[in-house]
Amino acid sequence: MLLCLLALNLPFAASAGRSCEEWHAELVSVEGRVEIRTSGGWAPLSSGDRVCTGDSIRVKSYGRAALRLPDKTVLRLDQDTSVTFAEPEDETGSWLDLLKGVIHVISRDPRALRFNTPYANAGLEGTEFVIAVADGETDVTVLEGEVRLSNEAGSVGVPSGQRGSARLATAPETEPIPDPIQVIAWTPYYVPVLDGELPSADQEPASAEVGDPGFYAGRGARRLSVGRVDEARADLRHALTLDTGHGPALALLALASLTEKDLDDARMRAEAAVASPDPGAAAWLALSYVREAESALAAALDAAATAAAVAPGHAFAFARLAELELAAGHHSAATETAQRAVRLQPDLSHAHTVLGFAQLSGRSSAEAAETFRKAIRLEPAAPLPRLGLGLALARQGELTAAREQVEIAVVLDPTNALSRSYMAKVYDTERREALSASQLQLAKALGARDPTAWLYDALRKQAENRPVEALHDLQKAIS
Numbered sequence: 001m002l003l004c005l006l007a008l009n010l011p012f013a014a015s016a017g018r019s020c021e022e023w024h025a026e027l028v029s030v031e032g033r034v035e036i037r038t039s040g041g042w043a044p045l046s047s048g049d050r051v052c053t054g055d056s057i058r059v060k061s062y063g064r065a066a067l068r069l070p071d072k073t074v075l076r077l078d079q080d081t082s083v084t085f086a087e088p089e090d091e092t093g094s095w096l097d098l099l100k101g102v103i104h105v106i107s108r109d110p111r112a113l114r115f116n117t118p119y120a121n122a123g124l125e126g127t128e129f130v131i132a133v134a135d136g137e138t139d140v141t142v143l144e145g146e147v148r149l150s151n152e153a154g155s156v157g158v159p160s161g162q163r164g165s166a167r168l169a170t171a172p173e174t175e176p177i178p179d180p181i182q183v184i185a186w187t188p189y190y191v192p193v194l195d196g197e198l199p200s201a202d203q204e205p206a207s208a209e210v211g212d213p214g215f216y217a218g219r220g221a222r223r224l225s226v227g228r229v230d231e232a233r234a235d236l237r238h239a240l241t242l243d244t245g246h247g248p249a250l251a252l253l254a255l256a257s258l259t260e261k262d263l264d265d266a267r268m269r270a271e272a273a274v275a276s277p278d279p280g281a282a283a284w285l286a287l288s289y290v291r292e293a294e295s296a297l298a299a300a301l302d303a304a305a306t307a308a309a310v311a312p313g314h315a316f317a318f319a320r321l322a323e324l325e326l327a328a329g330h331h332s333a334a335t336e337t338a339q340r341a342v343r344l345q346p347d348l349s350h351a352h353t354v355l356g357f358a359q360l361s362g363r364s365s366a367e368a369a370e371t372f373r374k375a376i377r378l379e380p381a382a383p384l385p386r387l388g389l390g391l392a393l394a395r396q397g398e399l400t401a402a403r404e405q406v407e408i409a410v411v412l413d414p415t416n417a418l419s420r421s422y423m424a425k426v427y428d429t430e431r432r433e434a435l436s437a438s439q440l441q442l443a444k445a446l447g448a449r450d451p452t453a454w455l456y457d458a459l460r461k462q463a464e465n466r467p468v469e470a471l472h473d474l475q476k477a478i479s
Contacts, residue, residue: 020052023094025067025085027051028074028408029381031226032063032201047380056084059101062201062226064186066381066411069094072404073113074411078102078186079226086116102132104184106411108403108435120151120166130183140164141183144438149174160438181415181446186227188259189383189413191350193285194248195314198222201231213239217249229256245276251286258289259415261448266290274303281311285320292324295449300324308337315345322354326361334358349379356388365395383412387419394426402426417447425456436460451477 027034027049034045037056051057051067057077059065065077071094077083081101088095097116106128107113115131119138127145131138140147141163148157149164154171158164161180166172177183198218199205209215220235233256239249254269270290273283284307291300301324307317322337335358341351356371369392375385390405406423413419424439437460443453454477461470 020050023053023070025051025069025094028066028068029412030063030065031381032079033060034058034063034065034077035060051085053085053087056082058082062223062228064226064381066408068404068408069113071107071113072407073105073107074407076104076187076411076414078104079228088114098131098133100133102130102134102186104128104130104187104411104414106407108407108432119168120149120164120172132183136167138166141177141180143180143184143442144435184414185229185260187411187413188227188415189381190221190224190255190259191285191289191320192221192225192316193251193255193282194218194221195281195311195316201226201228211242213242213246213249216242217246217252220249221252224252224256229260232256245272247273247276247279247283250276251282254286254290258293261446263290263293266293279310281307281314281317284310285317288320288324292327293449297324297328301328313344315341315348315351318344319348319351319354322351322358326354326358331358331361335362347378349375349382349385352378353382353385353388356385356392360388360392360395365392368392369396381412383409383416383419386412387422390426391422394429399426399429403430415446417443417450418452420446421450421452421456424453428456428460433460433464 027045027047030045030047035042035058036045036051045057057065059077059079059081061079063079067075069075078101081103082099083103084097086095086097095114095116117133117138127147128143129145129147130141140149140158142158142160144160146157146159147164148155149166149172151166151172153169156164156172156174158174162174162176164172164174198221199215201219201222203219205215216235216239220232220239223232223235233253236249236253239246250269250273254266254273257266257269267290270283270287273279274287276283284303288300288303288307291303304317304321304324307314308321311317318337318341322334322341325334325337335355338351338355338358341348342355345351352371352375356368356375359368359371369389372385372389372392375382376389386405386409390402390409393405394402403426406419406426409419410423420439420443424436424443427439428436440453440457447453454473458470458473458477461473
């Protein structure tokens, strides 16, 4: 019999046998193959679809899905995850039966939410955590907040930075984790630096492609795009065994290392990519991201300009160039370059996203909001247009809607320090000081070279009449 795993125990309106109009979750994004089982059997899901009480979802290999519950809790489901949205036994809230797989949860409002798994019970209140069921065990890793994990053999509290584990008829145990963010290594978003059609993530090479490094680089890019970093690295390394100077493979390995905060390896790979016999736009784009991570904005801008010059039809190269022009304060040039990217590829989400930020910096928040919404429609799994829409809505005074979009941006790319800094700023505006402080701590740990979290923490501490600590954080931001 399934036992209740996770519960937020404040009341939330619900009723037995509730209809889909009374309760439904919304698919925020679908990547790869995601299916729903209703009374009519299994069928594919798309972004924007509803999930109702009694429905089951399964995420297939090389897939991911993000959902938003009625209480605005956001969930990210990893590949090979199966979950059922059950009728609550006590007529409150949202109940999910997690049979296998991994779910990343951000739940901020104290509403009723319960996960059922075969091995343990747990109670929580407004938190961020990862729950995994595999190999006869339930694991809960807490990034923020606290969870009480219990079963018939005992119970234990799981605070931030620790993992609780439970097996059937065995008392739960906890252990500290040096880097809790590693449990969401499958979640990051990777920018599409390769142009053109790519193989599917599970595609096998045809006989003519077995010795083609381009096939393995393309499949590696596709696997990166759905968070399968180990499989992607294997493909990219195989591409390099076929061609030791393959620029796209080196560029993608640089981006993978950059996401994993290994700046030295990323730099080595990107520099090797641009030094290869045929570097192409991808190599220069990867170098632009490395230089940006090094806080060398002028060098990043030069690299992006080179990418656009060597591939004048590469829309993403121009979108990246516009992004860096905007960061350098060249607003007019950034707007023109972003518009060029949109003309080159009207269905490229990132082009519209950068154009939206250019509009936002020009104080056109309503126009920017519509541009960000278009970017989201084109690529629902992209986190940056969600962040942009949140900032545009905040500027218009729609703080609740802004927070919802920023939280979605974070669940779509939870290792991004900048998104967490902005989420902390929204929480601070809502006077949710504890949440703001914890998010800024996470952002500082994630973005060693990003000044945003230190600046926002300085402003927060100054408002709390902590001038010495505020000055320290401000000096760190400047450095």
